[in-house]
Structures are given as C-alpha cells and as structure tokens.
Amino acid sequence: MTQKNKIIDTICSRTTSFIINTSKSERKKYGQFFTSKEIAIYMASLFDLQENKCEFKILDAGAGSGILSAAILDKLRPMKHISKLYLTCYENDENILPLLKSNLEYIKTQMPNRLEYEIIEDNYILSQNFERKGTNDTNFLYDIIIGNPPYLKIAKDAPEALAMPSVCYGAPNLYFLFMAMGVYNLKPGCEMIYIIPRSWTSGAYFQKFRDYLFENCVLLQIHLFESRNKVFDNESILQETIIVKIKKAQTPSKKILITSSLSSDFSNITKLEVPYNIVVMPSNGYVYLPTNEKEKDSLLIINRLPKTLPALGLKMKTGIIVDFRTRNVLRNKKESLSYPLFYSQHIQGGKVIFPIGKNGEYIKTDKKGYLQKNKNYLFVKRFTSKEENRRLQCGIYLSNEYSEYEYISTQNKINFIEGVQLLSEEAIYGLFVLFNSSIYDMYYRILNGSTQVNSTEVNVIPIPTMNVIETMGKELKLSNDLSESNCNNILNKYINGQTEND
DSSP states (O other): OOOOOHHHHHHHHHHHHHTTTTTTTHHHHTTOOOOOOOHHHHHHHTOOOOOOOEEEEEEETTOOTTTHHHHHHHHHHTTTOOOEEEEEEEEEOOOEEEHHHHHHHHHHHHHHEEEOOOESSSSSTSSOTTOOOOOOOOOOOOOEEEEEEOOOBBOOTTHHHHHHHTTTSSSOOOOHHHHHHHHHHHEEEEEEEEEEEEEGGGGGGHHHHHHHHHHEEEEEEEEEOOGGSSSSSSOOOOOOOEEEEEESSSSOOOOOEEEEESSSTTTEEEEEEEEEHHHBOTTTBBBOOSSSHHHHHHHHHHHHHOOOTGGGGGEEEEOOOOOGOOGGEEEOOOOOTTTEEOOOGGEEEEEOOOOOOOOTEEEEEEEEOGOOEEOOOEEEEEOOTSSSSSSEEEEEEOOGGTTSEEEEEETTTTTEEEEEOOOHHHHHHHHHHHTTTTHHHHHHHHHOOOOOOOHHHTTTSSSOHHHHHHHHHHHHHHHOOOHHHHHHHHHHHHHTTTTTOO
C-alpha cells in the first residue's frame, strides 16, 4: 500500500478542515487535542500482533475524528490473513460526531467485507461498571486499544470520579480514568497504546491509579518527546506528553524500552533498554524515565542508598503562607513582634539572604498556623522555569543567624526540609551536598518531568545514612565552597559503598 492511498491521509485532511472551523476555546472545553498523522502512525506501528489471529476487536475511546482508528486500520489492512476487524469508537461530543460518522463510513468503503464498526455515543467512563468485581463482559473486551484521551480536570464529585473511586484521589483528570477503563477493557495478553501526560508516573495523587495499573498490566515501552510544545501542533500544551505501550499481563519482561525524539516527526529516535525494576520502582510504584546511559547509571547509584528523608526522621514540606490570601498580616518592613517571611527570592547562591527589600517579607501575627519554629532548615525552591539549568535549587538556613526571632514563616513557593529533632548545622550542609549535586538534580528530573519540585516525591528519594550526611556537611562547611562542582566532588567520595549495614 503506497503512502498516497493511506486511509489516514483522507481522515487527517478532513480533520484539519474541522479544526479550522472550530475555535480552540470550544475544543478546550472538552479537553480535545487531535492526534497528528505522524503520531498516530507511530502509535499504530508499536503494536505487536498475534500472527495467526484472523479477527481483531479494536477500541478507540474518545475517538474524535477517528485519526487513531485510521492509523491502526492502515496497519492491519495489508495483512491478508486477517478476515474480520471489529472497531468500536466511543464519542459523545456532538460537534465532532458527524465527522466521525462520515470518516468511518469512508473507511468502510476502503475495506469492504472486512470491517465492521460501531460508534457508541455515550460517556465512556459511565458506560460500564468499572467497580464491578469479577470478569468483565466479553462484549467489552478488546484485542487492540489505542487512545488519545481528553485532557480535562474534573471535580472530585463529578459523575466520572464517583464512578471510579478505587483509582481516584481528589479531583482527577479524565485522561487517567480513560486509561484505567482501557485496562479494564483489554483482553489478557493484549496491548494498549495511549498518548497521555507524564504526570501519572509519580506522586501520591496518582498512587491508586498506578496500583491498579501494575496489578493488571506491565509496561513494554515508553516514548518521550524532548520538546513538549511540538506534540500537538498549534495547541498550548504545558504538560510533558508521552506514549505508553502496555500489556495486560502479570509477569514483566526483564527490560523496558525507552525511546525519545526531539519532536513529533520521530526523526532521530534514540533507544535505551532499562531493567524493569529501575523504571517501575517496586518500593513506591513510581515510574522513572531515563533517556540515556548516564541517567540510567544515576538511578542505579542512588537507588542502592539505604535511607530516605522520613527514614531518618526528616521530611520535606511545603511553605505555609499563601501571600495573596494573608495580605492583612504581611509587612514590608520590620516591626515590633513581626517575623521574617522567606520567599524563593531569598535563596541566592546556596544561601538564604534576608532581608532583600522585598514587599511583604515580614509577617506580623500570633496565629500559630502561620508560623514555624526558628530552627535549621534546608530551603528548596518549589518552582523553576524549564530554561533553568537546575531543577533543585537550595539555600542553607541556619537559625543562629536570626537568633532574635523565636519564629519565622515560609511562603508556599518554597519547600523546606526539617527534622523531628533539631538538625545540626553539619546535617543541613550535608543535605545541601546531596540536593545541590548534579546526580540528585538529574535523578529528580528523571522522576518528574514538570518544573515543580514536589515534596512527596523528594521524600521517597534514596539518601545515605545520617552519619555520612553529617560527614559530608563538615567537609562542605570547612571548604566554604557551595558550588555544584564541589558538592559533586564531596558526594562522589561518600556515595559509593553505602549499604544497608552502614
């Protein structure tokens, strides 16, 4: 079959006309972002099909105009041993339904006697009883599932969230509910390929979903796009987007294939095979996405360290003051009974510089929920821009430098690490060695693709014992050199050889 008579060319041409005549704001209401031709073809190419199978049931939930359906049918069309294809498309957007119907009818004319299709004009999430125990109805089990689900956050009491409580936590996004329902609809031993945001791979928010996914499926391949703004052309997509290939099986393969490309034209694809238990961490169910040997090695090095912050009686927390909600207690200058309020701007060159003449950098209140003990902390910026070289940006805060204050406060755009017991200065300096090093910054980027530093994720990162942390801290303090390169040199001396017995 030549390129010029591919089904997908016609479907994409018709879809482009629809997009031109439909406002972006209208499509955004439904979380509707259409798959490009190149992405659809690549996704379809990833399926490994049973060679001796002559019939396939295909599901495209949230089908839109049918681009993904066209791509998978283009893949299957030249396979002469396949006698029958049954395609089910879910779509309930009245704006796109006429085009979907027209497109599928056109596709049927190109595959006479081989294709049967149905469009279910229903809410995919509400159409089945996801929470029902036992075996799913065979009418809703499929050999091939392909999807570009809607990217739309819904309320925690929305019907879709209430229908899937076993995978929901708080206000969910429709995309991972579609993915969970896809797992529910997938036949054992068969594959599902979705293009979705990366956000599900870590954090407590998606834990219940990840638990469900890995109880039923294994990851086979993940594709990353190095440029987040080139996945959906002409759309404002801020989240990093990935393609995942999943198999409904209990036993994972030894390795996962991680591929990446600069953009959605899939030129110069890089490939990396990584041990399964490095990508899917057994201890927390997070999904780590290294893209080269250096990143893979950093996971191997750090993951063998014996402790975490909570295991040492430490914890990263988020700053407590939302400044625009507490303007009445903020002060621009020091007053009697006022306390320092620290912002990310106070973190400069590894230190905490205060005051800097910023508006609202003092707080005057006796409300305990607005204040925290003046003790030693490691401050970490919570937000960075994607252009910055480092994701983890830290500042050493020592209480004795502000000894006149019993309390301080922190704005919620910084995180802070504290101990149940008062942390020594050496411990703070040692924590700075860790989180100001190149390898920990790399580790966090592998764990989280966003520009936000989440305390939940930092609290699961493996670290050395307190003895090693304090020893590194003493060396850093004596050197008086807070540079990243010096932290790297100190860390490299102590990070090797850490075992559970240290």
